[in-house]
Amino acid sequence: MLHVxxxxxxxxxxxxxxxxxxxxxxxEVHAIMGPNGSGKSTFxxxxxxxxxxxxxxxxxxxxxxxxxxxxxxxxxxxxFIGFQYPVEIPGVNNMYFLRTALNSxxxxxxxxxxxxxxxxAVAREAMDLVEMKKDFLNRSVNAGFSGGEKKRNxxxxxxxxxxxxxxxxxxxxxxxIDALQIIAAGVNSLRSPERSVVIITxxxxxxxxxxxxxxxxLVGGRIVKSGDHTLAHHxxxxxxxxxxxxxxxxxxxRPLSGTAS
Amino acid sequence: xxxxxxxxxxxxxxSYEYGFSTDLETDIAPPGLTEDTVRLISAKKDEPDWxxxxxxxxxxxxxxxxxxxxxxxxxAPIDYQSLSYWAAPKQKxxxxxxxxxxxxxxxxxxxxxxxxxxxxxxxxxxxxxIVDSVSVTTTFKATLAEAGVIFCSFSEAVQxxxxxxxxxLGSVVPVRDNFFAALNSAVFSDGSFCYIPSGVRCPMELxxxxxxxxxxxxxxxxxxxxxxxxxxxxYLEGCTAPQRDENQLHAAVVELVAKDRAEIKYSTVxxxxxxxxxxxxxxxxxxxxxxxxxxxxxxxxxxxxxxxxITWKYPSVIxxxxxxIGEFYSVxxxxxxxxxxxxxxxxHIGADTTSSIxxxxxxxxxxxxxxRGLVKVMRSAHNARNYTQCDSLLLSSDCGAHTIPYIExxxxxxxxxxxxxxxxxxxxxxYYCRQRGxxxxxxxxxxxxxxxxxxxxELPMEFAVEAQRLLSVSLEGSVG
Numbered sequence: 001m002l003h004v005x006x007x008x009x010x011x012x013x014x015x016x017x018x019x020x021x022x023x024x025x026x027x028e029v030h031a032i033m034g035p036n037g038s039g040k041s042t043f044x045x046x047x048x049x050x051x052x053x054x055x056x057x058x059x060x061x062x063x064x065x066x067x068x069x070x071x072x073x074x075x076x077x078x079x080f081i082g083f084q085y086p087v088e089i090p091g092v093n094n095m096y097f098l099r100t101a102l103n104s105x106x107x108x109x110x111x112x113x114x115x116x117x118x119x120x121a122v123a124r125e126a127m128d129l130v131e132m133k134k135d136f137l138n139r140s141v142n143a144g145f146s147g148g149e150k151k152r153n154x155x156x157x158x159x160x161x162x163x164x165x166x167x168x169x170x171x172x173x174x175x176x177i178d179a180l181q182i183i184a185a186g187v188n189s190l191r192s193p194e195r196s197v198v199i200i201t202x203x204x205x206x207x208x209x210x211x212x213x214x215x216x217x218l219v220g221g222r223i224v225k226s227g228d229h230t231l232a233h234h235x236x237x238x239x240x241x242x243x244x245x246x247x248x249x250x251x252x253x254r255p256l257s258g259t260a261s
Numbered sequence: 262x263x264x265x266x267x268x269x270x271x272x273x274x275x276s277y278e279y280g281f282s283t284d285l286e287t288d289i290a291p292p293g294l295t296e297d298t299v300r301l302i303s304a305k306k307d308e309p310d311w312x313x314x315x316x317x318x319x320x321x322x323x324x325x326x327x328x329x330x331x332x333x334x335x336x337a338p339i340d341y342q343s344l345s346y347w348a349a350p351k352q353k354x355x356x357x358x359x360x361x362x363x364x365x366x367x368x369x370x371x372x373x374x375x376x377x378x379x380x381x382x383x384x385x386x387x388x389x390x391i392v393d394s395v396s397v398t399t400t401f402k403a404t405l406a407e408a409g410v411i412f413c414s415f416s417e418a419v420q421x422x423x424x425x426x427x428x429x430l431g432s433v434v435p436v437r438d439n440f441f442a443a444l445n446s447a448v449f450s451d452g453s454f455c456y457i458p459s460g461v462r463c464p465m466e467l468x469x470x471x472x473x474x475x476x477x478x479x480x481x482x483x484x485x486x487x488x489x490x491x492x493x494x495x496y497l498e499g500c501t502a503p504q505r506d507e508n509q510l511h512a513a514v515v516e517l518v519a520k521d522r523a524e525i526k527y528s529t530v531x532x533x534x535x536x537x538x539x540x541x542x543x544x545x546x547x548x549x550x551x552x553x554x555x556x557x558x559x560x561x562x563x564x565x566x567x568x569x570x571i572t573w574k575y576p577s578v579i580x581x582x583x584x585x586i587g588e589f590y591s592v593x594x595x596x597x598x599x600x601x602x603x604x605x606x607x608x609h610i611g612a613d614t615t616s617s618i619x620x621x622x623x624x625x626x627x628x629x630x631x632x633r634g635l636v637k638v639m640r641s642a643h644n645a646r647n648y649t650q651c652d653s654l655l656l657s658s659d660c661g662a663h664t665i666p667y668i669e670x671x672x673x674x675x676x677x678x679x680x681x682x683x684x685x686x687x688x689x690x691x692y693y694c695r696q697r698g699x700x701x702x703x704x705x706x707x708x709x710x711x712x713x714x715x716x717x718x719e720l721p722m723e724f725a726v727e728a729q730r731l732l733s734v735s736l737e738g739s740v741g
Contacts, residue, residue: 070695072695089707
């Protein structure tokens with residue numbers, strides 16, 4: 001499904017990602033962990049097409065060349081980013097935003113747009129998933145939302161958009177334990193054989209609720225170690241010291257791909 | 262300039278879609294403004310002597326006045342002698358039905374999306390269509406007459422209801438009020454007249470559609486709306502003009518009278534030709550709009566201004582009666598080389614009077630947008646309250662937003678609040694929307710419309726949709 005090879009990204013000549021490889025197959029859940037500044041968020045935004053990066057390497061989603069597309073085309077191809085810092089859009093009704101987003105990707109895919117009434121049913125179902133109150137849809141997008149509400153809104157959007165690949169960037173940061181469980185339950189219910197999820201996180205905590213098939217350690221812009229979910233526990237106990245301190249040139253030539261053979 | 266900033270700029274440089282002109286046979290006066298011009302206009306309209314004398318008094322006052330120069334506007338000198346002060350489409354003198362409207366005029370309004378056939382029209386909206394200086398038709402007159410509502414062109418009102426015109430003309434905006442109001446009073450051509458009798462709730466929206474068609478003419482309309490005790494009316498005006506290289510002058514006066522417990526809601530969607538990206542052409546829009554609110558009356562101004570090269574306009578309310586209410590909601594877009602100096606004046610005279618001002622200024626391209634407002638609380642206005650909120654949105658690095666509030670309080674029981682903010686459309690916001698599949702244009706339009714939400718919510722439903730579309734079109738352009 002997602003194939004990333006030798007991905008590099010720099011800003012104004014400062015390298016952030018330096019030869020990142022990752023394969024994610026349909027139905028898999030991957031976790032990417034790493035210390036601050038290791039390039040986790042950059043990885044998400046480089047895939048999504050945010051302005052301002054100089055990009056190298058390749059990244060394909062279902063065979064489509066992501067890096068050659070505009071951000072909106074990447075979304076239409078099925079890429080969804082759960083933002084670490086969801087953006088506020090004052091005066092724009094959340095419901096209207098969601099329907100415009102869904103219809104934009106439907107239009108781009110040559111599908112029929114969804115009417116207001118049918119959309120309401122879709123939205124209600126998604127809201128139940130993240131235990132949102134009704135008035136939530138009538139508020140402005142993220143404006144005046146608490147940290148937890150913003151993150152839940154991201155998962156609500158994911159539930160409405162039904163992406164092929166969801167990349168959740170530190171969705172767990174700033175959440176209390178109840179909100180964490182709601183979000184985890186939401187993500188788990190969206191797991192399916194056709195959908196893949198990549199979870200970017202600092203902590204092992206979220207992975208107690210969403211058990212990943214693979215865990216990768218991102219250090220210095222590369223994946224230096226891959227393993228199963230036990231790797232996350234190892235990191236929780238020992239930190240990233242093992243990976244940060246040793247010379248990166250000694251890291252495996254080709255980091256393990258997600259599809260362990 | 263980064264790529265995104267460039268794109269935002271392109272969005273703001275969209276072309277003007279109402280720029281066509283129509284070949285109408287026009288009766289036009291030679292350029293120049295003298296006492297004879299004033300007499301000619303009055304004679305053309307077969308006016309009673311009292312009105313001619315009123316015009317002449319205004320002309321005399323105007324000659325002694327100078328153009329105001331306090332606004333933050335850079336204006337090339339206007340040669341008032343090079344303009345023509347009378348232009349009217351030639352047409353049959355009497356219209357028995359819509360079928361008698363000149364087909365070319367009908368086509369012109371169809372092209373603007375304003376069908377004048379009653380059966381094709383927006384239901385529940387009566388329209389007075391004004392081309393250059395003259396009202397060409399008013400729809401739904403019969404339906405309105407049943408309710409006792411008078412809605413007709415100003416010229417007709419002068420002939421048919423002279424007592425009402427004479428009593429109220431100049432009662433809110435006196436002839437000497439300011440340079441442009443005096444000019445208008447001397448040479449005004451036509452406009453709309455509405456009269457809502459006591460206790461009547463006007464059964465439909467009233468709307469006037471202004472179109473400047475002729476070249477080198479000034480347009481000077483006069484609108485007078487009178488709501489008697491307990492009457493209610495909602496009124497909307499729309500404006501467009503052809504794309505021409507010369508600047509055209511538009512100096513209108515609007516007077517509103519809301520008697521005891523009456524309510525007048527006045528909405529404007531102004532889309533005069535703004536000129537091109539080099540600042541060539543466009544309408545100079547100098548407008549005086551003012552309402553007088555009597556006891557427990559309410560006057561509400563809502564304006565969406567996307568056009569004109571120059572906008573000089575401060576819709577105001579004189580809160581004369583106790584407990585009267587004044588409101589001003591405004592969206593003003595200045596893109597290309599447009600300059601807008603606009604805001605509101607709220608004059609509190611009565612006790613327990615309340616006013617609110619919500620102003621949203623959007624600057625793009627090299628546009629300059631200034632909010633200028635006055636909140637004045639007189640000694641007699643016990644417990645007066647005002648809330649003012651001015652938000653500015655900047656869409657380019659070359660544009661400007663300025664906020665100049667004047668507050669004069671002479672009664673210590675007054676409460677006056679002023680809030681102001683300035684923001685930009687963030688690249689973060691655009692990226693977020695695009696990650697959700699929206700094109701950059703759609704995202705931009707959504708964000709800007711969101712910024713204007715509080716004002717659009719005040720517009721009558723049909724026009725809120727129109728205003729959103731207009732704003733999107735004004736921001737549209739070739740992206741990427």
